[in-house]
Amino acid sequence: MASGWANDGAVQEQIDSSIEDAIARARSQLPTGESLTHCEECAASIPLARREAIKGVRLCVACQSELDKQQKAGGGYNRRGSKDSQLR
Known part of the structure; x- marks a missing residue:
């Protein structure tokens, strides 16, 4: 089902791309x-x-835990899936 100017499957392509980006970031x-x-x-x-x-x-475990907390607090905003980015 296409919506507006989007191709059939565009939503799934966007989901797949977001997942691939997250996997690449984690591997790096x-x-x-x-x-x-x-x-x-x-x-x-x-x-x-x-x-x-x-x-x-x-x-060490303590320093790695602190680093993980800092990274978790600073990231996670999916700009590609944001309605604001789609309206611009």
Whole structure:
């Protein structure tokens, strides 16, 4: 069902594109390389189990949790799906 000037399937294409963007962003944030033995923020020791579980880990659990909270608070607004962006 087309609405206005949109092609058939345009809504699904937009949903798929949003999901692909989110997956690409999440993959780009995964750590790579050799894990550190000490946190690069607070210099606390990173446990061996964490280093083995997450390859390329750079932060201790406390610092990683704080970083995750900051990233969650700052993002998540889907401009592409916003009515404001569609009206402009």
